Amino acid sequence: MDSEGLTSFKIDVHKGDFIKLETRLLGIHNVYNILAAVAIAHELGVDRDNIFIAIRQLKPVPHRLNLKKLDTGIFILDDAFNSNPKGAASAIDVLCNLKGNRKIVITPGMVELGSLEIQENRKFGQAMSKCVDYVILVGISVQTEAILEGLTSEGYSEDKIYSAKNFSDANQHCQAMLNRGDIVLYENDLPDTYNT
Numbered sequence: 001m002d003s004e005g006l007t008s009f010k011i012d013v014h015k016g017d018f019i020k021l022e023t024r025l026l027g028i029h030n031v032y033n034i035l036a037a038v039a040i041a042h043e044l045g046v047d048r049d050n051i052f053i054a055i056r057q058l059k060p061v062p063h064r065l066n067l068k069k070l071d072t073g074i075f076i077l078d079d080a081f082n083s084n085p086k087g088a089a090s091a092i093d094v095l096c097n098l099k100g101n102r103k104i105v106i107t108p109g110m111v112e113l114g115s116l117e118i119q120e121n122r123k124f125g126q127a128m129s130k131c132v133d134y135v136i137l138v139g140i141s142v143q144t145e146a147i148l149e150g151l152t153s154e155g156y157s158e159d160k161i162y163s164a165k166n167f168s169d170a171n172q173h174c175q176a177m178l179n180r181g182d183i184v185l186y187e188n189d190l191p192d193t194y195n196t
Contacts, residue, residue: 005067007031011038013048023058026065026077027090034058063189065091067098073180075100083110083188085120089127091187096131101181106136106170107188109143118146125150132185134177136162136170 009031010018023034034055041051060066063081070076077098079091088110095103105128109121125147128135135151137144140163151161164170167189174184 005069011035019052021052021055023055024066025058025060026067026094028093029086029090065094072178074178075181075183077183077185080186080189083107085110085113085116085123088124088187091185092124092127092131095183095185098183100183101179102133103131103183103185104134104136104174104178105132105185105187106138106164106167106174107147107186108138108167109141109147110188111143118142121146122150122153125152125156126154129154129156134160134162136164136174138164138167138170 005024005026006022007024007026007030008020008022010020013019021034023030025031025034038051038055042048061081063078065077065079065087068076068078075098077091077095079087092105095105107124110117110124113120121143125135127150128147129151135147135156137147144163148161148163152158162170162173164173178184
């Protein structure tokens with residue numbers, strides 16, 4: 001991935017003849033999906049150049065792991081539509097692989113996971129501890145407490161964690177600390193009225 005939000009990968013089109021492709025879709029899971037689509041299109045006889053043009057023109061679904069560069073030089077990695085364990089892991093993987101200044105996550109955690117909710121939010125915190133420079137937890141809930149446990153279990157400093165009352169508080173806190181080149185991941189965007 002580059003700082004413009006392009007994912008590059010190579011495919012072997014014929015016995016060692018590799019072609020580099022680029023897409024605006026982020027994450028290895030999207031590369032796998034594209035490779036499957038390429039194989040099917042090839043089997044159906046679609047012209048190779050048309051396949052590659054289509055890949056370049058793919059656009060991310062709004063709020064589903066798309067990268068935006070603001071005029072201020074700040075990058076927003078928007079994965080706010082919904083969150084689940086695989087999606088959150090992919091978002092953290094993408095964030096870890098982006099080149100930038102500081103990496104910041106704003107999240108209320110993952111909900112509606114049944115008996116796995118605490119465990120999965122704890123894992124999410126552990127994953128963030130590997131490359132995230134600052135975490136803003138939204139609300140005080142079972143989910144954010146589990147994320148906090150996951151972060152601190154990996155030795156993550158509580159000085160790099162802020163517990164916001166709501167998304168407005170989270171955004172104000174984040175904006176006050178941002179510098180050019182910082183990357184902010186919004187992982188899930190529960191309304192403030194959501195009750196667990």
